Amino acid sequence: MLALIDSNNFYVSAERVFQPELRDKAGCVLSNNDGCAISRSNEAKEDLGIKMGTPFFLMREKQQAGQLWWRSSNYTLYQDMMRRITAIVRDTFPDQEIYSIDECYCDLTTFKCHDLEQVALKLRQRIFQYTGVPVCIGIGATKTLAKIANKIAKKKYRETGVFYMDSQEKITASLKATEVGDVWGIGARYAQKLIRDGVHSAFDFINLPEDYVLKLMTIQGRRTYRELRGERCISMEYERPDKEGISTARSFNCMITELAPLEEAMACYVANAAFKMRSQKSVTGKLMVFAQTSQFLEPSERYSRDTVIRLTSPTNDTATLIKEAVKGLRRIFIKGYRYQKVGVELRDLRPDTQVQAAMFDPLAMERKNKMQQVLRAVDNLNKNFGRDTIRYAAMGYEKKWAMRQEYLSRRYTTRIEDVIIVNAK
Amino acid sequence: MEEIKLFERGTAHTLIPLFAEKIHAGFESPAADYEEARIDLNDYVTKYPAATFFARVTGECMVGSGIFPDDLLVVDKSLTPQSGDIVVGIIDNEFILRSYYVKNGKEYLMPDNTYYKPIERTETTHFEIWGVVPHSVLDQRRRNSARINRFEQLLR
Numbered sequence: 001m002l003a004l005i006d007s008n009n010f011y012v013s014a015e016r017v018f019q020p021e022l023r024d025k026a027g028c029v030l031s032n033n034d035g036c037a038i039s040r041s042n043e044a045k046e047d048l049g050i051k052m053g054t055p056f057f058l059m060r061e062k063q064q065a066g067q068l069w070w071r072s073s074n075y076t077l078y079q080d081m082m083r084r085i086t087a088i089v090r091d092t093f094p095d096q097e098i099y100s101i102d103e104c105y106c107d108l109t110t111f112k113c114h115d116l117e118q119v120a121l122k123l124r125q126r127i128f129q130y131t132g133v134p135v136c137i138g139i140g141a142t143k144t145l146a147k148i149a150n151k152i153a154k155k156k157y158r159e160t161g162v163f164y165m166d167s168q169e170k171i172t173a174s175l176k177a178t179e180v181g182d183v184w185g186i187g188a189r190y191a192q193k194l195i196r197d198g199v200h201s202a203f204d205f206i207n208l209p210e211d212y213v214l215k216l217m218t219i220q221g222r223r224t225y226r227e228l229r230g231e232r233c234i235s236m237e238y239e240r241p242d243k244e245g246i247s248t249a250r251s252f253n254c255m256i257t258e259l260a261p262l263e264e265a266m267a268c269y270v271a272n273a274a275f276k277m278r279s280q281k282s283v284t285g286k287l288m289v290f291a292q293t294s295q296f297l298e299p300s301e302r303y304s305r306d307t308v309i310r311l312t313s314p315t316n317d318t319a320t321l322i323k324e325a326v327k328g329l330r331r332i333f334i335k336g337y338r339y340q341k342v343g344v345e346l347r348d349l350r351p352d353t354q355v356q357a358a359m360f361d362p363l364a365m366e367r368k369n370k371m372q373q374v375l376r377a378v379d380n381l382n383k384n385f386g387r388d389t390i391r392y393a394a395m396g397y398e399k400k401w402a403m404r405q406e407y408l409s410r411r412y413t414t415r416i417e418d419v420i421i422v423n424a425k
Numbered sequence: 426m427e428e429i430k431l432f433e434r435g436t437a438h439t440l441i442p443l444f445a446e447k448i449h450a451g452f453e454s455p456a457a458d459y460e461e462a463r464i465d466l467n468d469y470v471t472k473y474p475a476a477t478f479f480a481r482v483t484g485e486c487m488v489g490s491g492i493f494p495d496d497l498l499v500v501d502k503s504l505t506p507q508s509g510d511i512v513v514g515i516i517d518n519e520f521i522l523r524s525y526y527v528k529n530g531k532e533y534l535m536p537d538n539t540y541y542k543p544i545e546r547t548e549t550t551h552f553e554i555w556g557v558v559p560h561s562v563l564d565q566r567r568r569n570s571a572r573i574n575r576f577e578q579l580l581r
Contacts, residue, residue, distance in 0.1 A: 021518040087475040130476035130502050132555075413478060422498060422513050424522040424536070425484035 001108040001116065001139050001166075002236075004146040005089055005123075007082075008134045008154065008161075010102035011039035014081045015071050017132035018412040018420055027069040030056060033251055034072055034404045044068060072405035080413040084131050092123045097236045105143060107236050117164045124161050140165040143234045144227035147184040148174055148202065175203035175228065185224035190217050202228055246284075248273045249343020252401040255294070256339045262291065263326050264396035269344050270325045271395055274318040277346055278379060283314040285348035287321065289328040294340040303339075305332040308347075316352060317371055318378075322394050386415065470560040476503035478556065480513060480520070487511065487522050489537030497562040498522070504557035511558040516544075520555065 007013060011029035016022045026043035028050060030036065036055045037044070044050040048062060062068040082101050090096050093106035108116060120137045127135050136157075138150025145165055152174055153163035165171050181191030183202050193216065199205050205213075206228045213225045223233045248269040256262055266289065277284060290306035309328045315321065325344050378390045388395070410418035471477040480498040490511055492498070500513050508527045513520055514534055523534040526543065534552055535543040546552055 020515045020520070023518070084475040130473070132502070416479070416497075419479045419481050419497075420513075420520055421483055422480045422520045422522045423484055424482050424486045424492065424494075 001111075001141060002143055002146045002232075003093060003106045003108055003120065003137055003139045004099075004143070004150040005085075005104050005106065005127075005135050005137050006150050006154075007085065007102040008136060009039050009041055010082075010133065011071075011073060011078055012041045012044075013133045014078050015074070015409055016041075017081070018077075019409065022069055025069060026050075026062075026067060027071070028054075028059070029071050029073050030407065032073060033253060034406060037070075038073065070407055072408040074409050074411070076411045076414055077409065081131060081133060085127055085133060085135070088127050088130055089123065092119065092126075095236065095238070097238055105146065105236060108139070116166075117162060120162045120164065121160060134161065136161045136163075138163050138165075140171075141230045142227040142232050144184050144224055145171065145174075145230065148178050151182070152177070171230070172203065175206060176201050178202040180205050183224060183228065185220065185227070186217075190221065244349065245345045245347045246273045246276050246349070247343060247345035248276075249290070249341060249345075251341045252339070253404045254401070256401055257335075257337070259330070259333050259335075261396075261401050262333065262339060262342050263329060263394065264399070265401050266325050266329050266342050266344065267322045267392060267394035267396070268399070269342070270322045271318050271392060273344055273346050274316060274321050275379060275382070277349065278316050278352075278375060281352050282349040283316045283352045284311070284321070284346040285314040285350070286310050286346075287325060287328070288345045288347060289325050289332070289342070290344075291329060291332055291339055291342045293337050297338070301337065303334065303337040307332050314348070314350060317375065318392060321346070322392055326394065470499045471501060472559075473501060473503040476556075477501050482522060482561075484522075486536035486538045486541065487524075490524065491563065492522070492537075492561050493563060493568065495567065496564070498558050499560040499562070500556035501559050502556040504559065506554050506557050511561075513555045513558060515553040515555055516551075522558070525554065 012022075012027055015027070015029065024043070025041070026048050027041045028037040028044050029039040031038045034056055036053045037050050037059065038052065040050050040052070048068060050059060050068075059068060059070070063070055078101060082098075086096065086098055086104055089104060089106065093108060093111065095107040095110065097105045097107075099105055111119075116139060120139060124135055124137055127133065136150055136153040138146050138148065138153050139162075140146040140149040149163045149165045153161055157163055165174060178201060179191075180186060180194050180199055180202055181188060183205070186194070186205075194200075194205065199208065206225060208225075210222065210225060214222045217224075226233050250265075250269070252265070256265075270287075286308060288306055288308045290304070292304035293302050295302060295304075307328045309324050311320075311324065329342065381390050382388065412418055412420055467474065478500045480500050482492055482494055482496045482498060485494055492511070498513070504510075506512050506525045508525065510525045512523060512525045512534070514523055514525075515521070516534075521534075523544075524537055526533040526535065532546040533543040534546075535541065544550055544552065
């Protein structure tokens with residue numbers, strides 16, 4: 001059996017742990033740039049009809065009327081809460097795959113226990129007590145079935161939050177209650193085709209002949225089909241492979257026409273990506289930079305271009321990378337367009353141990369070692385005292401172009417200045 | 426620095442002193458076999474790091490328990506409150522610091538101050554226990570002036 005543990009409205013729930021005044025009230029967490037809703041409380045979904053992606057301006061009236069609260073996305077906080085939850089889960093179910101920021105799969109094959117449901121109920125209770133975040137647990141024979149079980153736990157068993165698909169009757173009833181388009185792995189396009197062919201529920205789907213599914217939806221579709229029939233086709237991924245490329249790109253809060261602020265933003269994104277790369281102990285041999293305008297402009301005002309820069313030797317040094325990325329940006333920048341986004345992707349990543357030593361140049365070797373020490377010190381300072389404590393001059397100070405995050409809560413769990421205040425009056 | 430380290434709870438802070446210097450051929454350090462991990466304050470103050478949070482105190486109602494304004498609290502949500510514990514509770518959507526008592530099946534919260542009456546948990550006065558405070562961190566140097574004042578008064 002496999003379990004899928006999924007936090008309910010994770011970002012909203014994480015905010016509520018440290019801000020009790022947000023409980024029981026409709027609220028949502030906004031996307032990067034405060035653009036739209038990306039996590040909603042049950043009240044916001046059910047009473048106010050706020051959807052995933054409802055834009056900021058459509059919710060403003062409700063927020064001003066006091067019917068709705070909102071927060072900018074506080075990823076530092078969510079990441080830390082996720083780490084806590086996965087650690088607690090691991091104490092019960094050690095074979096764990098962290099699938100996303102709010103979901104993890106656990107393989108229960110080796111788990112010796114007669115009453116899995118009881119164990120899951122206890123675990124759910126413990127996660128809630130220890131972190132304040134409510135989760136739901138779905139248990140099924142495959143990842144795809146566990147996902148369905150989890151959805152049912154969320155919808156039908158809100159109080160207990162656990163659904164264990166342990167009998168053929170439960171599986172059949174669950175598949176009948178699941179629309180084919182809601183099955184993990186069946187995209188909107190295939191769902192449309194299936195519905196046209198009279199396949200409405202997941203149950204209809206598994207009763208199709210396998211050849212038919214293979215023909216219509218290729219091997220991917222057959223994998224989902226077999227998973228739904230209880231055959232494990234998607235295995236657990238315990239070790240995340242190192243990311244192939246690391247990219248950072250964000251939209252500005254306004255259109256930018258000048259080169260200087262674009263360079264500043266580029267430098268910031270490069271510094272960010274380089275930091276991530278060093279923390280996974282990699283170096284990069286190639287970087288891709290791009291600049292683009294909004295795609296919603298008139299065609300004559302639209303522009304999008306990228307360029308790839310090959311480095312003479314792989315590096316993890318922020319200063320070198322900023323220099324190269326800015327060079328690339330100057331190459332693709334054309335005056336006259338109103339830019340909305342620039343970004344960088346570090347490619348051709350390899351372990352930093354694979355870097356060829358400059359064997360015949362002891363001086364260069366020593367310079368390199370010194371640089372590594374400096375980078376490590378800078379990374380540690382930024383980790384401990386907050387991002388951008390030490391920064392490169394090219395990154396600028398004002399960041400007028402930076403993302404809007406006007407409704408950001410504090411970093412309650414990672415910064416000592418930001419911890420909750422407890423009243424002893 | 427010390428305070429910030431408290432936050433970064435993790436294996437990285439279990440510092441193990443390794444002998445980094447080259448050991449000259451001939452004499453091995455006689456202490457090499459006696460290496461131990463250094464004392465880690467985190468191990469002492471938290472039983473369950475994933476459920477441990479920190480908080481800052483405002484107000485003086487817990488002075489009787491040695492908790493002063495601006496002190497740092499270790500809050501462990503994995504602990505079940507026992508009678509006599511100091512807890513972080515929530516009343517009227519606000520985090521409050523009180524001591525916790527159970528008597529005859531009834532639960533109470535009380536400031537450590539004789540002028541206050543205990544609050545009983547009932548249908549109408551609802552409170553929630555957010556976490557138990559097993560330790561608090563008092564910055565002794567911040568209390569220097571208070572001690573000096575007392576000293577001066579006694580001299581007079």
